[in-house]
Amino acid sequence: MSLSQTVHHTKDRELDELTKKRLLRLLSLILIFAVMNGTMFNVAIPDIQSHFGLSSSEVSWVLTGYIMVYAVGALIYGKLADYYPIKSILTFGIILFSLGALLGFFSPNFFTLIIARILQAAGGATIPALGFIIPARFFPKERGKVFGVISSTVAFASGVGPIVGGTVGGWLDWRFLFLFSVASLIALPFFRQWVPEEERKEGTIDFLGAGLFSAATASLLLFVTTLLPWFLLSFAVLCVLFIWRTMKVSDPFIRPDMLKNKYYTVTILTSFLGTSVLFGLLFVIPIMMRQLYDMSTLGIGLVLFPGAISAGFLGRLGGELVDRRGGEFVVVLALCLVGGGSFLISTFAGYAPWVVSLALLVAYIGFPLIQSSTANLLSSILSPRETGVGIGIFNLLNFMAGAVSSAVFGAVLESQRVSLSMNPFSRHGDNLIFSNLYICLGLVAAAALTLFLATFKKRPGAFHQPASKPSEVH
Template sequence: MEEQPVHKKLDKRERKNLILLICILLTFTVMNGTMFNVAIPDIAEEFNLLPSQVSWVMTGYILVFAIGSLMYGKLADLFPIKTLLTAGIILFASGAALGLFSPNYPTLLAARVLQAMGGASIPALSFIIPARFMPGERGKVFGIVSSTVAFASGLGPIMGGLVGGAFNWRFLFIFSVLSLIALPFLRRWLPEEEKRQTGKVDILGAVLIAITISAFLLFVTSLNFIALLAAAAAGVLSAWRMYTYEDPFIDPAMLKNVYYAFTILTSFLGTIAMFGMIFVVPIMARDIYSLSTVEIGLLLFPGAMAAGIIGQFGGKLIDRHGSYPVVQFAFLFVVAGSFLVSTFIGVPPWIISLCILVQYIAFPLIQSSTANILTQVIPEKRTGVGIGLFNLLNFLAGAIASAVFGAILDLQNVTLLLNPVAQNGSATIYANLFIGLSILAVLTLFIFRTIFKNFAEKHK
């Protein structure tokens, strides 16, 4: 039987310091995403971009972030987490410094890619740290991590609105540069680790997967059939590499575990619904309500703050009642929230803000409960790659949501209203998008209940 890695046991103070470190790092990373989400209308206006074009500010970032999250997950099985996080933060801040002085759209995209290459280390390793160093408090810590993500996502729109409205969206990069402040605490508080497993990372496999995904998303946003052919060719090569290479970037054996595969599928579909909402709302708010950047931030703020509070409570629910009822409870909120937004588009913005709140609070519950399920269905020695693939698909869901919804929003003269109780007119396309998210959540909930019914009984 293969020996499991042995890690240092942390006392109460060391655990609190480590949780604080995770929260600090996640705050910088998540704010970086949500601040720019609010600024998307301003970026589109400055560079004269369509929604499908400006979506690459998020899509490009999330795509590299997704690949990087799995890369760091695999590297965490080979190298100390402290070393990986140090390198990641330096790259993240360097990309922010480039973005601060970006004079044009290509430079902005390059800065976002560099940021993503480093920033991917933070959420990827933040989910591995509790599993590795605090196994007895996983549910609690995953709840804190997820609520921090929600809190930072709420703080981001406010800061993005204030800074972008008062100055310029480029100044939003300053917050990411400040992540360097966390470095000395990271070096002091993260435990030293013994030599990890020997092995190597499949760089070629990662590149092929990145080409497959980016070419496909380029086809979605531009209907370029050459990009579709490139995606198909790279996809075939990726599959060949996956099944012939000794240690592939994505191990197909992981996906043979039905419970693991459907856990990450559940999180993937839930994240599409959440990122879809976060991407569409700022564009909708500018288009339908003519809100300023600051007002868009205020529109999102109550929901994100409520999600932060619920995330703390959700961690305790997971430890007390298990992950399975929490997942189902969360998806009911996605269904209700998406339907309410679809129905009430066009009414005063404060009502829409309350509808967004209903959907927003599902995010930390889905993240923490599915992450906790993963720790039950994968062996400890595969935690890095298992959670890495989980993060890969979550961030890929964000890239897909941004690209697909951006392409849909390019459509003109949409008259077919899918929600019979929604208002017709200029808001039709937005109402249809949100009713689609509601239907997606219903299907995901049905799949989860079907697959996990027996497994949940065994793990009560």
């Protein structure tokens, strides 16, 4: 039996409806733990810095190290899922995620804390990586709706993470944030019971190629976060070695044929640009709230909360819309919301915080729509043997989008104030640099929309309603 035939050859019983509901709810719950673990610690950085007596560059590794390992891990686990049972990968990941959290809770020094965060990232990366593969593999008829639930969960957890982090860190101590991750062990026996059995697929993984690609990605992330030229040089050298390895080996880590598929490359690029806009907003708005309004961490969290909770509830409807109208239509809708929301925030920057919060809500709703529609498109574009690594690259670029946005817009905010407004409807004052940044984010969304429409308007069947209505998952 060929590899392409075995990738979906599971003991792949058709899941009954009750098991589907249970598995989806459990997957959403564990995603909350994984995503919040990344965003909760953003607000705890000052406390960690004070506790261990660290410089700003030293304490930044609490986030940088986590993001770097998490991003690379999402790709690696996606590739492993093409060959190994999802149940086994999840078991390994959840245990490692929890052990890292336990070590972090008791960490006596900063070095131990960094090791704990790396272990957390190495284990936690299995959760979002497989969170988008499980629907493609086990929910083929309800794929769009399930992707919508997953994406809305990610959006919701991203928004409430800082609120939970600020609340727990303020009332108790930053160490107690680790206990959220330890609690994920509760989900393990249920995953073992409800995830279908699979057989080990034939074939081998190019681990040397995987190592080169991972090292290149880590070098790029380090350059983006530190701007040290040595990391950029390292990235260039490793890319050359990875290309050499890819051309030499018979079954490379990433197959060139997949990257030559213009629909695949444009889809992940569109997702990267759209997600960069959203992460850019989430990075800049807290800084604006602090500088213009002198708001507390909790207050900033409350500004973000309406968008996060709305995305959590409406994301599922977006998944249903994917099933009814197709992924292409929802990608366009999502980019319009993100771009339009960016323009609204640019216009009302400097107004009352609740006005900014409502404008952000428009853009925030686009977050789960981009995720669900893109994941659905990728699962239809890719062949079965490419699904795991293809969605892995999608996850990798999403994580890199956050790092790139933070680095670029952080550098812009450190520049001098501007006097020229790019938005004729905005106020003039201290808000001007923020207003211009939001306009730039809107232009990025417009560029992504233009690229997507130019590519997919010629794809057969694009922007047409699916012929049949898929069955429902509640």
